Amino acid sequence: MSFPEILPSSAARAELPKALKRFRAEGASAEPLVFGSHRRAEGVVIPFDLYWQLLPAIEELEIAQIVRERSEAGEPSPLSEIAESIGLDPDNYR
Known part of the structure; x- marks a missing residue:
């Protein structure tokens, strides 16, 4: 082509x-x-038919971009630490 x-x-x-x-x-x-x-x-x-066929690949690319951005942001924090940092006790939500 x-x-x-x-x-x-x-x-x-x-x-x-x-x-x-x-x-x-x-x-x-x-x-x-x-x-x-x-x-x-x-x-x-x-054509819409082509777009529909490409949509799963487009979504995978979008997800990959989000993963890259989050990976570059640094080490992840456990949810319990985030909850505690804003004054929540994770044990109250079990």
Whole structure:
């Protein structure tokens, strides 16, 4: 698959009805509509069927990002320590 043409936003807006027709006809394999400023890709419109197939991978990437951020934040604290630090006794909640 070759990289699709990058359209300016105004051209992408005009191309959208054609893209939707293509999505209906070709489903997940239809070429996406890529747009941006100065021929730099900034956004993409893809068939919903393709999005639905990609959703589990997108969610995994989001979870991985959260894990990375939390790992970089330092050592985790046990919930009991956090509770005690705000004046709660964890034994009261068992």
